[in-house]
Amino acid sequence: MxxxxxxxxxxxxxxxxxxxxxxxxxxxxxxxxxxxxxxxxxxxxxxxxxxxxxxxxxxxxxxxxxxxxxxxxxxxxxxxxxxxxxxxxxxxxxxxxxxxxxxxxxxxxxxxxxxxxxxxxxxxxxxxxxxxxxxxxxxxxxxxxxxxxxxxxxxxxxxxxxxxxxxxxxxxxxxxxxxxxxxxxxxxxxxxxxxxxxxxxxxxxxxxxxxxxxxxxxxxxxxxxARIAVATDPLTNIANRRGLALRFRDPAHGRPRGLAVIDCDHFKRINDMFGHDIGDEVLIAVVDGLKHENVFPARQGGEEFVVLLYGEDWQRLAETVRRRITISVLELVPEVPFPVTASAGLTEVRPNDTLDSAVKRGDEALYAAKDAGRDQLLLWQDGKHSQPRLVHGV
Missing domain, CATH: 1.20.1070 (Rhopdopsin 7-helix transmembrane proteins)
Incomplete structure (x- = not known):
């Protein structure tokens, strides 16, 4: 049928x-x-x-x-x-x-x-x-x-x-x-x-x-x-130390050419004079100054930041973002009447470097910059600290 x-x-x-x-x-x-x-x-x-x-x-x-x-x-x-x-x-x-x-x-x-x-x-x-x-x-x-x-x-x-x-x-x-x-x-x-x-x-x-x-x-x-939250600084919305470590070893972005440890000069004075709310606004403005092409910024803690630098012109780039901090704070936080400067220690990232070893050298150069009078960038080279040659004219 x-x-x-x-x-x-x-x-x-x-x-x-x-x-x-x-x-x-x-x-x-x-x-x-x-x-x-x-x-x-x-x-x-x-x-x-x-x-x-x-x-x-x-x-x-x-x-x-x-x-x-x-x-x-x-x-x-x-x-x-x-x-x-x-x-x-x-x-x-x-x-x-x-x-x-x-x-x-x-x-x-x-x-x-x-x-x-x-x-x-x-x-x-x-x-x-x-x-x-x-x-x-x-x-x-x-x-x-x-x-x-x-x-x-x-x-x-x-x-x-x-x-x-x-x-x-x-x-x-x-x-x-x-x-x-x-x-x-x-x-x-x-x-x-x-x-x-x-x-x-x-x-x-x-x-x-x-x-x-x-x-x-x-x-x-x-x-x-959750991963983003764990790797992100809640105040500035950039990477924290964990996020920095993830980025440092991420093959998708390649290995950075340089690393700079940057610290705001006399930041305690800002908190003491204007309060922590203004201090937080200053930190957010600092981050705005650090954002730049071929730069990955991260907050190390307090007023200290670490930036990963990519590209051939990494030394000049480090000085560029350091100087941009002063301009950014001046524009975004007019309540602070004096220039907010930053000191920085710079180092090349070597092929066998870990994040900790590179940061350690950057810290040494940063302390040398502060001892030398602050508001400057010094490059770590074989245990010595000097201004990078490419910085001039930035």
Whole structure:
């Protein structure tokens, strides 16, 4: 019948999409329910091919063997629904016992399949198969009911998706166990029920994926913000010592050519005369002066800053930003009536330098600059301190 072929083709198409969707999402969210969804989809497809009243190629089993293949696939499909649901519902302590028993359903499904396979030898095993199917369905109903009452959104989706299939299965089993006769066209009804199952489950999987994605994106954003916060000075909004260390060893930005340790001269006088609020404004203005192309500024602590210098003209660049401090404070903090100067110690960053070793040399040059009268830049060279030749004319 033509409508049957069309319906069966639509079923196979939806089943293929659902199976591929599950496998495609697994590498992304790494949830076991996607693998179990693929297993049960394959079992339902085999069941439908075997039991749906259509002509099949000659290589496919025929007669009673074809029906047995369908019955085995049905038993495994229902059995695998248990671990699918166990791994699909939310991972909360309250679901632990339900999850434990749902896993056991797969073992019942395997036993039911074996009973069908051995039924040609021991016909009474056909009844065992039917009883095991009934036990698995009742187990699923109980698990769904408990999870839904406990507030599982995933279980709510599956309760809707499984309802038609469960109703059909219970009616068919009641008839077969009561009369001993098979229901002729139950596979057709089951096919429509499985279609509903696939569609609803796919919607639930996609909704679950979007929830996981939102949670993961939020977690990544939180981690990124936390990393930025840990590496950033809260007052000046530039790197702190940790951020400086991260930048110093970051291969994406290359190794700096030079490093300067810069300290504001007589900063305590500003705090004493105008208060810490004005002192904070001065520090923010200092940072504004330090911002320049090929310069990475960081606050070392208090009124001391470290700048990483990139490019061939790193010595001249160090003196440029040091002098810009005075101009920046004058423009941005007019409450301070006198020039705010800075002293600086400069050193070349050597190939084997760590941040600490470079800062140590910069500190030595800074102390030498302060001892020499402040408001100047001195370059560390083999333990001696002098003004860089490139500074003149800055």
């Amino acid at each position: 033509e409508w049957g072929s069309v319906t069966f083709g639509a079923f196979l198409g939806i089943a293929a999409v659902f199976g591929v969707l599950s496998l495609a999402l697994y590498p992304v969210i790494r949830r076991d329910f996607l693998l179990w969804a693929t297993v049960r989809t394959l079992c339902f497809v085999i069941m439908s091919i075997a039991l749906f009243p259509l002509e099949l190629p000659a290589f496919f089993p025929a007669g009673e063997l074809r029906i047995d293949v369908g019955e085995i696939a049905l038993s495994l499909a229902i059995g695998s629904t248990g671990p699918f649901l166990a791994t699909y519902i939310e991972n909360r302590p309250r679901f632990a016992r339900v999850r434990f028993w749902l896993y056991k359903l797969f073992a019942l499904g395997v036993v039911g399949g074996l009973a069908t396979a051995l039924a040609p030898v021991w016909p009474w095993l056909d009844r065992v198969h039917d009883i095991l199917i009934l036990v698995m369905i009742l187990g699923l109903i109980a698990g769904l009911a408990i999870a839904v009452r406990a507030g599982s959104r995933a279980a709510q989706y599956q309760a809707v998706g499984y309802a038609p299939l469960i109703i059909i299965a219970l009616l068919v089993l009641a008839y077969e166990l009561g009369t001993g006769e098979p229901v002729t066209y139950w596979p057709v009804a089951a096919l429509f029920a499985v279609l509903i199952d696939f569609i609803v489950t796919a919607a639930g999987v996609i909704a679950g994926y979007m929830t996981v994605k939102r949670q993961r994106d939020a977690a990544v954003a939180d981690v990124r913000e």
